[in-house]
Amino acid sequence: MRKIVHSFLSRERTILGTLFFLMTLFWLLLIFYFDGLVGLQLLAALLLVTTYFFWGVGSHYFDKTLHLKNVLEYLLISFIGFLIIAFLLI
Amino acid sequence: MKRLVFPSAENNFRPWLLHLRGLLTLSFLLLIVFFSYSSVLNFFSRPTVLGWQEKNISPSKIIDLINAARAERDLPPLGVNNKLEYAAFLKANDMFAKGYWAHQSPSGQLPWYFIEAAGYDYQLAGENLAKNFSSSSSLVAAWLRSPAHRANLLNSQYSQVGVSVVDGKMNGIPTELTVAFFAKPLSPKTGQLIQDVLAKGTLPTFQERNLKIDPAVSYRSFKELFGLGILLVLFLAALADYYYTERKLPRRYHSYSHLHLIFLAVLIILVIFLSHQVGVIK
Secondary structure, three states, X not given: OHHHHHHHHHHOOOHHHHHHHHHHHHHXXXXXXXXXXXXXXXXXHHHHHHHHHHHHHHHHHHOOOOOHHHHHHHHHXXXXXXXXXHHHHO | OHHHHOOOHHHOOOOHXXXXXXXXXXXXXXXXXXXXXXXXXXXXXOOOOEEEEEOEOOHHHHHHHHHHHHHHOOOOOOEEOHHHHHHHHHHHHHHHHHOOOOOOOOOOOOHHHHHHXXXXXXXXXXXXXXXXXXXXXXXXXXXXXXXXXXXHHOOOOOOEEEEEEEEEEEOOEXXXXXXXXXXXXXXXXXXXXOHHHHHHOOOOOOOOOOEEEEEOOOHHHHHHHHHHHHHHHHHHHHHHHHHHHHOOOOOOOOOOHHHHHHHHHHHHHHHHHHHHOOOEEO
């Protein structure tokens, strides 16, 4: 278990990974901040899911493991995430 | 069920929910629920038991908070005007009756129509709207964060305010609307409390609302539970996938499950946050 947790934490210890992680947290905080302003919250949510998509695709690209199936997988999970947030906000 | 969430030889060592077919099915399911939520609501919100839910939102609290914000900026406090309160009440009821939530009604009536209908003569007036807030403080905080709403709250020219909070059903969905009218009266007389008119019963009196009846299962809780349920199942699938990846089990291709885990955890936090902060302003 310890090995798995350590592996998890060490995976994103790259400049790109740290940057995308911080961006994700930034959009999350922005959604908290724009409480009550649905338009801005939706925009921040869109940026959040877009960050995740490019984070996933970028990681595969730099690892030279990019595959169309990966791209579609990140795209669909982003879409599902955005739908759920929009479902709650609207 | 096992194939949906846990990797095995049957699903090529990848949870079916993380396969493209699984994700497409989930997206399709979400879209169906998203576009047919009213029917789902009617099914879930058939109340068999009514519960009392304490609410922390009231017109007087909202006005106190607005005046506190004005006091911090050395602005004079706004006086409560019953005609403006009545205008806000009329506007809220019009929105419920016609099923809209906007500054302009579908028939083209602007906010000033309701102020005039309440018999208030004004030089300058403004309107703030809010929907489904759980507390007066979160509502006023949201108004203060929005430049346009903040301008109404902190306008030094306004001297009077009228706030109304009305519960009802908008397009079949239990909704709580807050309408606030800010104004500068045309003459000082207009600004005085019209106790004589109230005594004649031509204007309704407004009482503090601290309690409200909600259906046992509300539309809001259905949306939260549905969204949270889907995210938790996906999270479980990604967790199982990550565990199998770490054990280096065979598979045709794999994406980075740890990224899915981070993203889904963020979304779960977000859904929990949004379930507590449900208000919207306009």
